[in-house]
Amino acid sequence: MDKIRAIIKITGTVQGVGFRPFVYRIANQFNCGGFVNNDMSGVIIDIDIENAKLKSFLNALMNKAPILAKIDDIVYQISNSLDRKEFLIKKSDVTDLPSVSISPDIAVCDKCLEEMFNPHNRRYHYFFINCTECGPRYTITKRLPYDRKNTSMDKFEMCFWCEREYYEPINRRYHAQPISCFDCSPKLFLKDAGANVLEEGVCAIEKTASLLKKGKIVALKGLGGFHLLCDATNSKAVKALRERKRRALKPFAVMFKNINWIKSITVITEKEKEFILSKEKPIVLVKKKKLHRLDKTKFKLSASVAPNIDRLGVFLPYTPIHYLLFEYIDFPIVATSANVSDEPIIKDFEDLKVKLRGVFDFVLDHERDIVNACDDSVVQEVNGEKQILRLSRGYAPLSFHLPFKVKKRFLAVGARQKNAIALAFEDKIILSPHIGDLGSVESFEYFKRTINVFKNFYNFEPQTIVCDKHPSYETSEYARNLSKSENLDLIEVQHHLSHVYAAKAEMFFKDHPLKDEKFISFSWDGTGYGDDGTIWGGEVFVGDERKYHFKYFKLLGGEKAIKEPRRVALGMLFSIFKEKVFSLEIPPVEAFSKGELKLLYDSFQKDINTPLTSSVGRLFDAVASVADLVQVSGYEGHTGLLIEKFYSSKIEERYSFEIRGKEIVLDEAFKEMLEDLKKVDRKKRISTKFINTLADIVIFLAKKENLPVILCGGVFQNKTLLNILVKKFKKENISYFFPTLIPINDGGIALGQLWKAIKG
Ligand code: ZN
Ligand code: ZN
Ligand code: FE
Secondary structure (H helix, E strand, C coil), X not given: CCEEEEEEEEEEECCCCCHHHHHHHHHHHCCCEEEXXXXXXXXXXXEEEEHHHHHHHHHHHHHCCCCCCEEEEEEEEEEECXXXXXXXXXXXXXXXXXXXXXXXXXXXXXXXHHHHCCCCCCCCXXXXXXXXXXXXXXXXXXXCCCCHHHECCCCCCCCHHHXXXXXXXXXXXXXXXXXXXXXXXXXXXXXXXXXXXXXXXXXXXXXXXXXXXXXXXXXXXXXXXXXXXXXXXXXXXXXXXXXXXXXXXXXXXXECCCHHHHHHHEECCHHHXXXXXXXXXXXXXXEECCCCCCCCCCCCCCCCCCCCCCEEEEECCCCHHHHHHHHCCCCCEEEEECCCCCCCCCCCHHHHHHXXXXXXXXXXXXXXXXXXXXXXXXXXXXXCEEEEEECCCCCCCEEEECCCCCCCCEEECCCCCCECCXXXXXXXXXXXXCCECCCCHHHHHHHHHHHHHHHHHXXXXXXXXEEECCCCCHHHHHHHHHHHHHCCEEEEECHHHHHHHHHHHHHHHCCCCCCCCCCEEEEEEEEEECCCCCEEEEEEEECCEEEEEECCEECCCCHHHHCCHHHXXXXXXXXXXXXXXXXXXXHHHHCCCHHHHHHHHHHHHHCCCCCEECCHXXXXXXXXXXXXXXXXCCCCXXXXXXXXXXXXXXXXXXXCCEEECCEEECHHHHHHHHHHCCCCCHHHHHHHHHHHHHHHHHHHHHHHHCCCEEEECHHHHCHHXXXXXXXXXXXXXXXXXXXXXXXXXXXXXXXXXXXXXXXX
């Protein structure tokens, strides 16, 4: 028997995820002596092992690692065996672990659920049950390393039994930092809106259920913040929530007890099922089932949950409290982030009381503080893949290991919408959870707070700061000021080029075979500041050069146009038909009075508040207005969803387009659209032909340039468009890439900025 000593070093997310007990088990299986330990950069395993078995030992480390572990790298050295017999877990003597990544929060695991529903278990119905493989992480962590004393569980002392589990290496709660039980638990309360405690513990959950049954709106403290809950089958309750939250149309996500409930009212694919059940438990956008009035289903969702669209955001319970709640109710619940519109999700009762006064009737609150807020993640299936549209709970913070060291410490501050931040230091890149739209003082504070959280975690001070070129984005102003006051380098990256670089970063992380190619990149979204001062959003890059773009048209009323598709349509129609528009009997014209039309034409001619745009997002608005799908839109992305709803795969025609030099021109397309308005199936025809047109523009230019394609920007959240394109790419043998791991929308901008700064 030929024994050797192997010192194995593992880096990645390997701390606080049950990695050392896992190594302990494997080492015993392989009859190894030695020890496992944590150090500054990860885990060290020092073993004596049979030479012939080393390979399978390493394989076991790679393939059987705990669910939350993410191994970036394994390196090892071999020397003479020390002939040790026993294997030990050494206590970590390192107090400062700046380069170890923090793990995202994870939904309660099956083993914990089994215990929670076992009447003989000491944690039967225990509402904070967790183990090394599940429960809160990022949201309760004040500083690294991830250790109980550095979390919001620090003020709760472990009882005798919990402490035993916590210190026992082979226990599944070994070093589970938030460990607790009924004997040593943070308290759970049901309070009324005036903060009077009505019930405690499990009774509070039961009472919450009975209030929901009565149509009440209850705020519930989850992992990363409060949700507002109500019975999703009770239209009165859902409408009350809409009114109180002042949210007219934007769809609500719905939480279901189990996958069968979801299946009963939606059509889901195997993949979608997989995403819904995955350990991250994201909100998954799926298709509603077309139900007839007489269809017998377990329940009927209120039409006010996601009005007029054929999609629904669904998810499953992910905390023990959610599971217990569903023990007492037999209907799905609306579960929407508790916030004031444009503000971040609320994480403290004190805030909730002030800001959402009058919105909720009761609150299920608890004593485990949320240190860092974190919204629910949102994903969808495209082409069999999981596309992350909002990177947050369960996925973020997201860290990447680079095969090289960056020359400087970078901080990228993102855009204005769907903001997130990104940092790079040494061989690491970290992307924060979704911060949100920065339209308010509160959300900007949250943005700054998040930067501080990450500075703290990683002991990080930036040397270079990267931002959008926009002259007045709060984030860009913040970056410019910081660069001045702290004397840091400043790099500004054009918005749509950032989208392209976000895609390139993802290709690099995935080690995609095309990662070093030159691309033709379609960077299409709603708005972004262009190099010429206009509003870009329909850009086509070849390499880094902006080679094509949609022909500019005027946005009547600037900002105001963004909420009114009819204005966008009119701006487009004026540019094509001039004053002839007045005599057209079409929906966008009929949506205005004669007087309004005159005023708008006046502003069009005199260029009063009519910024130019090439935005494809706005083209969707214009088309939705012409096709009479909507004239005043309820929320961002609304027109896209409506056009998708009316898309019909039976119609294969498209509209004309023309490439004039750098410009993609759709004048003819709009003329043809007006002809289609005369047809009976006009909504379907126009929606479908428009999508087909966009797809063919991509294919045409890709063939013309003869380069592989990148698709990026918020427009490509449009699943219908993406699916058609994928089919066409395959048929035409065109290589392509679009981000799925990092949001394809502005949530990926910070990473794009960072990557552009690193790669030059
Ligand atoms: Zn667990
Ligand atoms: Zn305990
Ligand atoms: Fe964008």
